[in-house]
Amino acid sequence: MKNWIRSVALATAVASLAAPALADDDTFKVGMVTYLTGDWGYPGTSTKRSFEIAAEMKGTVLGKKIEPVIVDAQNPNNQVAEAQRLMAQGIKFYIQGYNLVPVPLARYVVDNGGLMADGTSWFPDLTEEGGYQNYFMFMPSWKDFSKTLVDYSLKFGKDNLGKDPKDLKIALIGNPIMSYVGDEAARILEEKGIPAAIHETYGNDIADFTPLITKMKEANIDIVIPYQLGSDAELYRRQAAGLQETPPILLAAGVGYDQPEFANMGDAALGSMSLSYTVPEMKEASAPGLKEFKERYKAKYGELPVTHGLQTFATAMAFFEMVEKAGSFDIDKVRQTMETIEIPRGQLPNYWGVKFDEKHNNTLANPLIIGQWIPGPDGKPVYKVVYPAELAVADPIIPYFKKH
C-alpha cells in the first residue's frame, strides 16, 4: 500500500513538473547567455533588457509568443554549461549576449545544432574559420573597428589640424584587455608609414597616469587614441584634466568612452571623442524604431540603453523578421532565409542593414559613428553623435581644447 502511494506521489510530482513544459510548446523560446552580474553586468543587463523589449514589441512569430530565456554566466566554461542546459530543454535559437569571450559559447551552440544571431560581439573567429553555417555575425569585426579608428584619426588630423598624415604624432595607450585593438591600429599606422610616436599597453591595475601624461606632453602628441575600459578611461581623463593635458584630438576606441557613467566626472569628460557602433544617441529620424525603443526602455528602466543594448534590439528584431519570412522554425529554413535576405541600411533601429556574405559576415554593418562629450545647456557633459552626417546630432568640436 505504501509503495502504491509512493508511486502515485512520484507520478504526480513528475506530471506537475512536466505540465509547464507542455504548456510552453506554444511559445517560441530564444536563448541568451550573457553577463548579468560582475564587472560587465551593466552592459550585459542592457543587452538583456533590450532583448526583452524586442520580444515584447514583436509579440509573436508565426503565431507563437516569443519567450526570451536569458541566463547569467561569467566565464566561457559556465556559458557553455548554461548553453548545454538550455539546449537540453530544446532551445535551438540564440541571440548572443554581452560577453568578453563570446566565441566558445557561439561555437558550442552551432556545433550542437543550434543557430546564433550575434549582434554584440566583434570577434570574427567563426566566420574566418568557416564551416559554421548556423552562425551569423551581425556586427563589424574588431579589425574593421581598428582600421576605421585609424582612418578617422588621420582624416580628423588632416581636416582639422591641417597636417599631412605623415607629420601627425599619434599616441596609442590602453590596457591589456583591449590591446588587440591598439596593436592592430599600431600595425596599420606602421603600414601606412606613420608609426605611433607612443604605443604603451599598461597593466590593468594602473593607479597613476601622471608618467604617461607627462610623456605624451613632452612628445607634443597631436592625436591620442586610448583603448581603455571604463575605470582606466575615467582615471586617465580625470588626471589629464588635472594636469591640463589638452591633445588637439582625443579619439578613443569606444568602450570606456561611450558609457553613461563617463559623464559623472564632469568637465574631465568634455572634448573626448570615441568611435563606437551606432548608439541610441544618434539621429532618431535615420533609424525607424529607434525612438520607440528608447522611449520604452527609458519608461521601464529610467535610463537609456547602451550601444550593445541597441545592437541586441536591432539584431533580435531582424532575426524575428527572418524567422517569420522563413515561415518555419526549422533551422535549415531559417538559415537559408538569413543567407539570402537583404535589409537595406536605414530600415533597422540601429541604422545598419543586413546582407550576409558567404562566410556570414554582415556586409552592411556600417558606418561606425563618432560621439563626442560636449557641454549641454547646463554645462554638464552630454554625449552627442557628431559623425557621420546622416546620424549626427551635433557638429564635432576639433580641436576641442583650443576652442574651449
Add this chain to the structure above:
Amino acid sequence: MTPQIIITLLLNGLFTGAIYGLFASGLTFQLGSLSIANFGYGSWLILAMYTTFFALKIWNVPLAFVVLVLPVIYFAAGYVIRNRLLVGGSLNVQILSTIGIAMIVDGLIILFYSPAPRTLGIIEPLIEIAPGIRIGAIRLTVFILAAVLLVLFQLFLQRSHLGKVIRAVVLEKETAMLMGINSERIIGIAFGISFVLIAISGIMLIHLFPVTTSAGSSYQLMSFLIATIAGLGNMRGAFYAGLAIGVLNAFLLYFAASFVTVVIFSLFVVVLILRSGRTAGMRHI
C-alpha cells in the same frame, strides 16, 4: 628627460606608493601579526569604496559622518568575523570562510549598489611646488594622512594599554592568557582594528580612483605583494615597500609602461625566493 620630470615622477610615485602602503598595512597586520588569512580583504576594501561613494553622492551624507561611522561598522564586522566565524578555525577554515564571506560581500555590492563602476569624479587640483613641478593635492593629502595614520597606529600599539595587550597576545598568546588576558577577545579587537584600516583606506581610495566590482582582487594582490616584500606583519615595512613600488611604478610607466606588471611581479618572485622558508611565522608588531 628634464630634472623637473624626474622630480615629478619621483613625487607622484611616492604619493601613489603611500596609498599602496596604506591599504596593504591592514592585510599585513592581519596576516603577519594576527596570523589570520583574510582572503576577503579586497572585497571589504571595495565595499568601503562603494559605500563611501553612495554616502557622499547618492545619500548626501557629509564626509565627516562617513569617516566617523564607517570605521565603527567595520570594526564591528571585523570583530564578529574573527570571534564568531573564524575563532578556533584552522588555516583552511580561515581561507574558505573568508573567501565565502568575500563572495557574499561581492554579491551584496552588486545587489545594493549595482555592478556599474562608480567614481566621485574629482579632478585633482594641482599644487606647483617649484617651476614645472606640480603635484596632486589629494595625493599629497592622502600621503600625509596615510603616514600620520600609520604612525598613530604604531604609537597606539606601543604606548597604549590596549596596544600593549595586543602585542602581548600576538607575541605569546598562551602566556598572555595565563596573565589573565582574554586572548580571543583581544585578537577579535585587533582584527576589528585592522578592519578600521580597511575602511579608512576605502574612504581615501574612492577620492582618487573609480571602483568596480572586480577591483577587489587587484587591491588584494597588490596588498599581498607589498606585505610579502615588506615581511608579513611589518607595517612600517609595508609603508616603505609601498613607497618603493610606487616610485618604481612611476618610472616604469614613463619609460616602458608595457613592462610594469612584469617587472613588479618578477621582483615579487625574487623576494619570495630570497625569503623562502623565512616568511611563515614571522610576527612583527
